[in-house]
Amino acid sequence: MNCPKCHDKTLVQFSHEGVDFDFCSDGCKGIWCDKGELAYYLELTKDLPSERKLEHVGKKSHLCPSCHSQMWAVPYFLSKPSPDIDVCSGCKGIWLDFKELGELQKIAMNLEVEGKLSRTLKQIEQWSKLK
Secondary structure, three states: OEOOOOOOOEOEEEEEOOEEEEEOOOOOOOEEEOOOHHHHHHOOOOOOOOOOOHHHHOEEEEEOOOOOOEEEEEEOOOOOOOOEEEEEOOOOOEEEOOOHHHHHHHHHOOOOOHHHHHHHHHHHHHHHHHO
């Protein structure tokens, strides 16, 4: 898969805390997240904190590196300060520019605890079924 920003750079996969990200190591240093990966990594219940139509709150950006649909630059969180992230209108993957993942981690710490709690309870339930 090629970088949606650099176009000629191939994204390389790396794993971190249970998520397989795709990274533009030879170019802009951006990160591609398949649908659900960002939420899992940030310990949230969904990738974006609120449901909204991308074309109503964002502006056209790149083409998706995964499904080649239109991506939209949207504010991650509707209040400022919040980075604009690129979200695919097709597969719902997310492109993060360099350092945006760190910014989102800071925002996510204040959004919800339900994601982490829900995942922990599911893991406990699965573990108890194995015994």
